[in-house]
Amino acid sequence: MILPENSIGKNIINHPFVWSSEIASAVFDLFPYPIGIVADDTSLIYVNKALLRAFGYNENSDVSDDIFLTYSNPNDRLEISKILKEKGEVVNFQTSFVRKNGDEYKTFLNAKSVRIGEKDHILLMILVGSDDVKMAWEDLRIKDQEISAIYKNSSDAIMRLAPPDWKFTGGNDTAFKMFNIADESEFTSIGPWNLSPQYQPDGKLSSEKAKEMIEKAVHDGSNIFEWTHKKYNGEDFSAMVFLTRINRGKDVSLQAVVRDISAEKKAEQEKSFRILLLKTVLESSMDGILVVDENSKVVSCNHNFTQIWSIPEDVLATKSDELLLNYVSEKLENPDEFRVKVKELYENKAKKSRDDISLKDGRIFERYSSPLIDENNKYLGRVWYFRDVTKERGKLYSLLNFAESTKKKLSAYTPLSVIEASNIETSKDTFDSTVVAIDNIISYHNLEDSRTEAMRKAMVSILSDLSLEKKNLEESKNKIEAIITSIADGIFVVNMAGEVIFFNPAAENLTGWSKSEVLGKHFSETMYFCSDEHSERNSFIKLTLENGLTEKLGFHASLRKKDGVIIPISDSISPIKNLEGKMQGAVIVFSDATAERKIDSAKSEFVMLASHQLRTPISTSAWFLEMLLSGEVGELNEKQKDYAQELFHSNRRMWSIVSMLLNISRIEMGTFIISPEIYEIKNVIDEILSSYRLSFEKKNLSYEVTVEENLPSINIDKKLFNIVMDNLLSNSSDYTPENGKIIVSVKKDDQNLIIDVTDNGIGIPKKDQSKIFTKLFRSDNAKEIDSDGTGIGLNMTKSVVESWNGKLGFTSPVTMRKDEKGKEYPVGTSFFFSIPLSGMIKKEGSVELLS
Amino acid sequence: MKKLLIVEDEVSARKAMTEKFTRDGFEVETAANGEEGLTQATKFQPDLILLDIIMPRMDGLTMLQKLRAENEWGKNVPVIILTNMTLDDKEKMKLVGSLGHEEYLIKADWKLADVAIKIKQTLKME
Missing domain, CATH: 3.30.565.10 (Histidine kinase-like ATPase, C-terminal domain)
Structure with missing residues (x-):
């Protein structure tokens, strides 16, 4: 049943809210008393179900146009017209109508006229007894007050728009406040386009899009959508808008319920960004990572995890922790020991562990495991990190052995650094230096869907509750944050303006700057990374912010700490992009590379010394071959000459390899000259x-x-x-x-x-x-x-x-x-x-x- | 007959040069390090010295400095540095530049026959 304007009391009439509310519809249709409303020419413009019943019509039929009141006594009609003119008074008189089947319907008529705008309407109540009249008025009065209260106290802006130009015709106090409007008269002088920026976020002109939205609401009966509003002569804000069509006879108007969602939206964006950046942080690192939940079931793992263990897709797809464990065990030197450790850690939730494991193929992995515990001390699962340390362990030992055995021979010209290399110890503290992606921790698409759905629900019921979604986001965030705080890499994040917005404890340790000194300031005020003393500082951060690519300072990267001490580091930087691929900032991951760098330079120096030592015998044998081939010590026969040629050729080849090796070690040590x-x-x-x-x-x-x-x-x-x-x-x-x-x-x-x-x-x-x-x-x-x-x-x-x-x-x-x-x-x-x-x-x- | 002094610690390199240049008609004396080289140079007074750089006890550059500082003959005797040394090239180049008379040849880039030509040119024999 379509509800008319001007139905009951003045309050209700002025409350556009009523028209959109199903409560109002119910009030009229469930009302036990017949109600009809006539225009000032006494034509009937609305009846309720009770009246339809009373007059013998089917209550579901839409017959408002067909019904007309036929007075048994035509004088009564004049009487009613008279009442219309008197206005305002409740009048009772007895009269009778002709029913559909021709019967006479006798009743007390209880009527009140109400003036609205240019038109007068009369409220007709057709009742059976005079006591009921009082009760009916009282019921209506209470409903009226209830609705009035909702309208007045609603935290949503409620307003009405009328054709042809869809200006506002009224609104509640919240509407004035929300849009920063002085009073109703100012409000009714403007249209929705005065309360919107020129363009909506999708790039459409607000005026055109508003028209589309209004047309849709007029056509479909309602329309719910997100809209960027603008305070009257003020700033923009995000809102959900719920438009409902209101029919008054042939006139159509719209009611708009507007909810300011800018705070929620901001919070939500911040959370998404947070998750995004945390995820990117993990993607920027290099270890294999596996995450299991509190029941030791596989939650996810990063790409590097599958790489270093060469885990086939199908094994991974099962997500079965047992299958995975079996697969991994097969590759181990000592699978039983591995399983015992895994079991032990799963049984002791709080325990952390770090050890080396040997693989059958000769590789050595460092295994590190840490529980995931949220801020409420709840155990969420466990993270396993695996790092291939074969090189670090192997390179170091073989290098040291080799260096030792040749030390005597080379003692005359062994540089200090090789000797120093003997003092390098394998440092297990360098383990935590990197982490990689945990790809499937959060499925963004699911998240996106649930968000829209939640909003729709929230708006339709006017009472929204985002708490479930908030909880989900919160949990994902806690999980990733727990991972990030459990690693020892320095990590910091800059936004597009270059301001540092995240700075982890390890970064504080490595740089000597505290979080409070760094956050909110441009990275160049505190951070000092460079690839060598001549290069521009922090160049890689600038590059990434400009071109959105993953960068690295490279071979000789170093960090100048707050106290001026310079330490070698390994580093990487990745852009953070949102779902639309738009860059939001960049995350920089770095770790102390002192030990690595020492090994590297010892290696390069060793290669250099070794290849230098090779040069002397190579050049001497070339001389002897030269003399043989020249014939100066007697002619060689053809075969001998051929062989000597081959020898000479091999000798030249050896020479060029050794020279190139030397060049490479010089390049790696960065010690060669460029003189243009x-x-x-x-x-x-x-x-x-x-x-x-x-x-x-x-x-x-x-x-x-x-x-x-x-x-x-x-x-x-x-x-x-x-x-x-x-x-x-x-x-x-x-x-x-x-x-x-x-x-x-x-x-x-x-x-x-x-x-x-x-x-x-x-x-x-x-x-x-x-x-x-x-x-x-x-x-x-x-x-x-x-x-x-x-x-x-x-x-x-x-x-x-x-x-x-x-x-x-x-x-x-x-x-x-x-x-x-x-x-x-x-x-x-x-x-x-x-x-x-x-x-x-x-x-x-x-x-x-x-x- | 022109006299050559070969200062070279590596036995077979020394042998290759000694035999080659003897066959080419030089009188050759040898020394196995810089210290010996200085003694031999004073005693033997060669027309030209072939000098390696990396050697035990005393390296070639130290010997060269001492030689040049010692007396008038030492200041002027031509020296060809024949080496594979590649460490501290910059330091080496500086020394060579300041001392003046020396040719600097990389062993592996030079055939012995070409070294012989270089010696003859230096001694203005051709």
């Missing part, structure tokens, strides 16, 4: 190509040089440049079959000179492309052609190019060709590297690289 001078790039390239003329002619390779016009001369270290060109050219000539072609081209873009070496050789197989810069890696097709390659050249070349802030890359194949049978095969490789147009920057160092 001004050159015309074309001259440098011509010069180096001329040294290849002979070897090109041998294979009948043609070559071509194309240099862009008007290139500026550039500051380069010719030796470094030649090392790079040498590697690329010798690769090209080695892996291009006879009669092939090599093209060297030079061009420039906005910031770089780009040198490209392209051949039509055997190309690099797709499967090997990700590995070609890996030290000692050689692709199968390259091995077939040239068994002499070392697998060192490209690794070194890349390091050299990067040393001058250049980039080295490649594409392969360059084209496809067809063999005699018409089958296509890939051809060619193109390597390219860049030099900043500003040139290479001079770098002091102690050694040069060997060409």
Whole structure:
């Protein structure tokens, strides 16, 4: 039954809230007394169910248009008109109507006229006895008060909008307060578009979208949606809006219930962001992590966990802890001991543990387990961290043994640092340095759905309760937070403005800055990370904030603490992105790398010493071979000459490997010199190509040089440049079959000179492309052609190019060709590297690289 | 006959050079470290010294400094540094630069025949 305007008392009439409320509908329809409402021309505009019954109609039929009151005595009609004019008084008189079946319906008529706007209406009550009249009025009065109270005290803004321009026609006090409006007269002078920003978050014009929303409500009867409102001449806020259509005869208007949800929304966003950032933190780390719940069931694990244990997808998919444990046990040297420990830890919930476990394949993992306990001391589960420490343990011991055994021989020129390496102890405290992703802790999509659903419910019932969702979010957050506080990596988070918004205890320890000194300030005020003394500080954070990529300071990263002490660190930084992929900030994870760095540099120094020691016998045997081959101590026969040639060839190869190893250790130690001078790039390239003329002619390779016009001369270290060109050219000539072609081209873009070496050789197989810069890696097709390659050249070349802030890359194949049978095969490789147009920057160092 | 002094700690390198340059018509004396090298140089007064750098007891650069400081002959005798030393190149280059007369050759880059040519050029024999 559609409810009319102007039905009962003045209060109700002025309460738009009534019209939307099912309570009101119920009040009228369940009312035991027949009620009819007539307009001032005495035409009937509303009847309730009781009246329909009284007049013999089916109470479900929508007959309001068909019913008219036929007075048994037409004079009574005049009487009623008279009452309409008198207004305000309740009048009783007895009259009778004609029912549907023609019977006469005698009744007391109890009527009151009410003036609303331009129109007068009369309230008709048709009753059986005079006592009932009083009771009926009293009931109506109470309902009226109840509704009035809801309207007045509602924390939601309730207002009405009327066509044609959908201006506000009224609202409750909350509405005025919410929109910062002085009074009703100001309110009725404006429309919804005055209370919205120009655009909604989806980019639509508010005025157009508002129209859509209003049309939908008018069409469907109601419309619930989220809306960004704006206080009158003030700031924006988020709201849920519930529009309901109100029909008054043929007139249609809308009632809007508006709830300010900005606080909830903000809290919710903060929580989502928090979870997001915590999740990203875990993703930025490197250990294998497994999380189990309080019943020791697998909750989730990160990618690295499956990697280091090589756990197949199907085993993982079962989520069965027993299967997983079986699978892991098979790989262990001592599975029983492992299981005993696992059992022990599951039985002693509070216990933490750290130990090494050995795998059958020779790897050593450090296992660390810590309970997950929330702030209320509730046990939520347990986290297992696994770190492959084979290298750290193995490298250290073998290095120390090796160093010890050769110490005597090398004692005359063993640098102090190798001796110092003997003092390095395996430090178990370095364990907690990294963590990786826990991917499935929270399913964001589920979260999203439940949020919308909860809001819908909340708005429809006007009384919302987000507490369940809050609880879920809270629990997820606690779990991840527990993980993060249980690791010893320094972690901090910056927002897009560069302000530090999270700083964990380990970060306090490592940097010497306390949380309170750092939070809320720009990271550059306190943080001081750099890759070496000449580089820009904190450059990696700036880069990530600008380009959204995962960055690393790299090999020589160090941190300057608050007290000025500089410590080596390993670091990584990842962007934090929300569900829409928009960047929210970045998380920086770092750990003390003093021990690692010592091992690394001891390793590099050792390689350097060892390869240096190899150089003397290599060069001496070359001399003897030279003398044999020259015939100066007697002619060799053909076989002898052949063998001596082979020896000489192997000798040269050994020499180049040793030189390259030396170069790599120099690069890794960062001790080599860059001393640039001004050159015309074309001259440098011509010069180096001329040294290849002979070897090109041998294979009948043609070559071509194309240099862009008007290139500026550039500051380069010719030796470094030649090392790079040498590697690329010798690769090209080695892996291009006879009669092939090599093209060297030079061009420039906005910031770089780009040198490209392209051949039509055997190309690099797709499967090997990700590995070609890996030290000692050689692709199968390259091995077939040239068994002499070392697998060192490209690794070194890349390091050299990067040393001058250049980039080295490649594409392969360059084209496809067809063999005699018409089958296509890939051809060619193109390597390219860049030099900043500003040139290479001079770098002091102690050694040069060997060409 | 021109006289060469070879100061080299590695036995087989010393042997290779001694035999090669003897065959090429030089009178060759040898020393196994810098200390011996200084004694031999004073005694033998060679026309040219081939000098390794990394050696036990006294390294080549120390010997060179002492030699140059000792007397007029020591100041002027030509020295060819023939080495594989690659540590502290910067330090080494500085010394070589300041001392002046020396050629600096990397063993593995040089054939003995080419070293012989270098010696002859230095001694203006060709």
